[in-house]
Every structure is written in structure tokens, then in C-alpha cells.
Amino acid sequence: MSYRAPSTGRVIRAVLFDVFGTVVDWRSGIAAAVGAFAARHGLDLDASAFADSWRGRYQPAMQRVRSGARPFATLDTLHRENLDGALRELGLSGFDPAELDELARGWHFLPPWPDSVAGIAAIRRGYITGPLSNGNTSLLVDMAKTAGLPWDVILGSDVSRAYKPDPAAYRAPGALLGLDPGEVMLAAAHEPDLAAAREAGLAAAYIARPLEYGPGTAKAATGHWDLAGTSVTEIAGLL
Amino acid sequence: MSYRAPSTGRVIRAVLFDVFGTVVDWRSGIAAAVGAFAARHGLDLDASAFADSWRGRYQPAMQRVRSGARPFATLDTLHRENLDGALRELGLSGFDPAELDELARGWHFLPPWPDSVAGIAAIRRGYITGPLSNGNTSLLVDMAKTAGLPWDVILGSDVSRAYKPDPAAYRAPGALLGLDPGEVMLAAAHEPDLAAAREAGLAAAYIARPLEYGPGTAKAATGHWDLAGTSVTEIAGLL
Numbered sequence: 001m002s003y004r005a006p007s008t009g010r011v012i013r014a015v016l017f018d019v020f021g022t023v024v025d026w027r028s029g030i031a032a033a034v035g036a037f038a039a040r041h042g043l044d045l046d047a048s049a050f051a052d053s054w055r056g057r058y059q060p061a062m063q064r065v066r067s068g069a070r071p072f073a074t075l076d077t078l079h080r081e082n083l084d085g086a087l088r089e090l091g092l093s094g095f096d097p098a099e100l101d102e103l104a105r106g107w108h109f110l111p112p113w114p115d116s117v118a119g120i121a122a123i124r125r126g127y128i129t130g131p132l133s134n135g136n137t138s139l140l141v142d143m144a145k146t147a148g149l150p151w152d153v154i155l156g157s158d159v160s161r162a163y164k165p166d167p168a169a170y171r172a173p174g175a176l177l178g179l180d181p182g183e184v185m186l187a188a189a190h191e192p193d194l195a196a197a198r199e200a201g202l203a204a205a206y207i208a209r210p211l212e213y214g215p216g217t218a219k220a221a222t223g224h225w226d227l228a229g230t231s232v233t234e235i236a237g238l239l
Numbered sequence: 240m241s242y243r244a245p246s247t248g249r250v251i252r253a254v255l256f257d258v259f260g261t262v263v264d265w266r267s268g269i270a271a272a273v274g275a276f277a278a279r280h281g282l283d284l285d286a287s288a289f290a291d292s293w294r295g296r297y298q299p300a301m302q303r304v305r306s307g308a309r310p311f312a313t314l315d316t317l318h319r320e321n322l323d324g325a326l327r328e329l330g331l332s333g334f335d336p337a338e339l340d341e342l343a344r345g346w347h348f349l350p351p352w353p354d355s356v357a358g359i360a361a362i363r364r365g366y367i368t369g370p371l372s373n374g375n376t377s378l379l380v381d382m383a384k385t386a387g388l389p390w391d392v393i394l395g396s397d398v399s400r401a402y403k404p405d406p407a408a409y410r411a412p413g414a415l416l417g418l419d420p421g422e423v424m425l426a427a428a429h430e431p432d433l434a435a436a437r438e439a440g441l442a443a444a445y446i447a448r449p450l451e452y453g454p455g456t457a458k459a460a461t462g463h464w465d466l467a468g469t470s471v472t473e474i475a476g477l478l
Contacts, residue, residue: 138417141392153380154392176397178377
């Protein structure tokens with residue numbers, strides 16, 4: 001309970017988590033929601049491929065905010081717009097907007113990886129736990145309540161009004177917790193996210209999620225992070 | 240689980256709580272911390288009276304922020320300054336500043352009223368729960384972890400950067416939860432707090448805390464609120 005991170009030289013007080021891919025299996029959750037939507041409308045659709053297409057529009061949409069090309073918009077708004085884009089690409093249109101709103105809210109209700117709840121609960125006994133996600137607060141609260149994620153605190157990207165990898169996104173939650181960046185550790189399955197967190201002064205723990213993009217898509221980690229494991233429970237044991 | 244508030248006509252989705260006095264017994268907690276401090280220094284001090292004096296500086300200090308006379312400062316900062324003021328009034332000085340910092344952090348670690356944890360847990364099963372407090376986020380997180388307050392979300396006054404009864408303080412947490420003001424209910428032991436919440440569009444539940452200022456200080460409620468009770472568990476039963 002007094003783990004000192006080599007990269008920052010500081011005792012860690014809070015362990016904050018990337019969410020999409022690291023804590024929850026967005027691809028399976030969204031494919032299930034899309035599959036149900038497609039069945040209702042008699043659409044012949046590869047639900048997993050549709051999930052990938054929808055998710056593929058995530059970074060470009062945030063980049064328009066990060067670059068200043070558009071004012072801050074919540075991830076709920078971006079997910080909804082990106083759904084329209086993914087449908088348009090397949091030549092699909094004419095759906096009830098309220099039904100599309102509901103489908104886009106599928107990002108609020110994603111299934112956790114099997115180790116996430118127990119791992120966060122274990123870490124919570126010695127550290128402040130929370131998401132450090134591009135998700136907005138209401139999305140993260142709905143997800144936590146549904147999946148039973150035992151966060152101490154939820155401060156979404158609409159609190160920092162910044163999207164990772166903007167340094168402000170990494171620093172804002174720690175600042176509200178009264179912590180220096182070096183007292184905060186980001187746990188994430190994506191090395192660019194960890195690299196940006198380190199650049200912003202945070203410690204970094206890598207969690208391999210080889211199934212994020214489906215079977216056979218795993219890549220080996222290349223960076224040297226403070227901690228590395230294949231589950232949140234494994235990270236909990238190392239802390 | 241689908242309580243409609245008469246005052247707003249809306250189904251309530253989140254029940255947010257005033258904290259100091261409503262959820263925790265600040266006076267006993269601060270008197271205990273002050274008593275230990277006084278004993279260490281051999282001071283002849285009425286610890287409960289000192290707690291009242293310290294707390295008495297709370298509203299005037301926030302008023303300077305609300306009025307714009309000073310920029311936003313966290314409640315941690317105001318508590319620390321107010322401690323200096325309360326000591327000065329008694330002609331006490333010369334203490335180690337780090338020890339005074341620690342004493343001021345006593346506001347992070349206050350005991351809950353006996354019904355608070357069970358009552359919040361019960362309400363949480365059907366509603367989003369969180370504080371709606373003038374406390375800063377780190378204070379509220381420390382308090383929740385120590386007292387075991389099962390909040391879904393903690394958004395301190397340093398997120399809204401506004402102090403109650405500023406309407407922005409009442410509306411900011413609900414907005415981050417994706418809710419209209421009328422879908423949010425404030426639960427509080429102080430009628431001026433409830434009146435300001437109602438003015439800002441929220442529903443209001445009154446919880447009597449006759450011991451907040453010590454025995455024999457109870458006042459009867461005069462307002463007509465959506466709900467009223469003598470404990471959080473009683474409010475949970477009414478929802």
C-alpha cells in the first residue's frame with residue numbers, strides 16, 4: 001500500500017484507469033447492441049465490423065476538439081455523430097433518431113473484463129481508484145453502476161474538458177484529488193496512452209488486453225512501464 | 240425507484256446530499272481533533288466551542304468568493320485560513336504550520352451520522368447518489384473512503400467552482416450527470432440550502448439533524464419540502 005513508482009520517484013496515492021478496452025470490453029458490448037438493432041430492422045450486418053467502424057471514428061472526432069477546430073463536445077455527442085457516419089458508410093438511413101440515441105447510449109453499458117471488478121476492488125483498499133477516460137461523467141457513472149465498478153471517484157473528460165492525449169486530461173483528475181502528477185498512476189492497455197501519461201508526469205501500468213480487437217489481434221508491449229500485467233488483479237498484486 | 244417529485248413534476252434520477260451536518264457530524268469530529276491538539280499542547284480549551292467558532296467563519300469566507308471579492312479558493316484553503324482566525328481570536332499562536340495543516344485536514348475525516356451509510360446504500364439501489372457540498376473533491380473522497388460513504392459519484396465545489404447557495408453550485412453536478420435540474424433532489428438538514436436548491440430548479444428533501452449543534456439546539460422545520468424525515472434511511476423508505 002505504499003508503492004513507489006520508479007518513473008516518478010513518488011509514492012502512488014491514486015490509480016486511475018483507461019476504460020474503453022482496459023476495464024471494459026467495448027467491442028463485444030457494442031457488437032451485441034448493434035446486433036440487436038440489426039435484427040430488429042432485418043439488416044444483414046457484421047456487428048463486430050460495425051463496432052470497429054464506429055470505434056474507428058473516435059480518434060478523428062476527438063482530434064477536431066483537441067486541435068480547436070470545434071469547441072468541446074462530450075463523448076456522448078461524438079459517439080452519436082459517429083454512429084450516423086458508420087451507418088452512412090453502409091448506405092443505411094431512415095431510422096428513428098430516438099432509437100439511434102438509444103443505440104449510442106450502448107457505450108454507457110459495456111461489460112467489464114472478467115478481472116476488472118475484483119481487481120479495482122483490491123486496489124481500492126490501498127489507493128484512490130477512478131477512471132481516467134475520454135468518456136463523459138454520465139457515461140462513466142452509468143457504466144459503473146451497471147458493471148459494478150467500485151470507483152472512489154468519477155471525473156469524466158467533461159470535467160477536464162480535454163481529451164487524452166492532451167496533458168490537461170491526464171493532470172486534471174489528480175489536481176482535483178489534491179495530488180501531484182507523480183502520485184498518480186495510469187493503468188491502460190494502450191501504450192500511446194501510457195506514453196502520453198508519462199509525458200504529463202504520471203506513473204504508468206500496462207495491462208495487456210489481447211482480445212480487445214478480437215482473437216488474433218494481440219500485439220506485444222514494447223515500452224518499459226512501472227508495472228505490467230495481464231489483468232487488473234495482477235496489477236493489484238504488484239502494488 | 241420511480242419517485243416523481245411534486246415540486247418539479249419530474250421523475251428523480253439522482254439524490255445528492257449536503258454533507259456537513261446532513262451526512263456527517265462535523266461538530267463531534269472537529270471537537271475530537273481539536274481536543275487532541277489541545278491536549279498535546281496543554282491548552283485549556285473548550286473543543287466544541289472552538290469547533291463552533293471555526294465553523295462560524297465558514298459562510299463569511301465563502302461569501303468573499305461568491306461576491307467576487309476574491310478568486311475561487313478551495314474549502315481546504317478556507318478551512319486552513321479560518322483555523323488561523325479561530326486561534327488568533329483566543330490569542331493562540333506559534334504552532335508548527337504543518338501541524339495546523341494536519342488539524343485542518345480533520346474536515347476530511349468526519350464521522351457519519353449512524354444512519355448515513357445504510358441510508359445512502361439503500362437509495363443507491365435506485366438512484367445516482369453523491370454529495371452536493373461546498374467541500375472540495377479531495378476532501379469528499381477522503382471522507383467517503385474513511386466513513387465508507389457509498390457514493391456513485393463525487394463532484395466537489397472545485398468542479399463547479401461555485402459555493403452554495405450560488406445556483407451554479409446546485410446545477411453543475413446534475414448537468415455533468417446529463418440530468419435536468421428537476422431530475423435531481425437535494426437532501427439536506429438546512430432549510431436555506433433546500434430553498435436555494437428549489438430556486439435553482441431541484442427537488443428537495445429535508446432531513447432533521449437536531450444534534451448538529453449539540454443537544455438542545457434543535458429547530459423545527461418550517462418549509463414544505465418534497466420529502467421530510469429524521470434520517471437518510473427514512474428518506475430511502477419514502478423514495
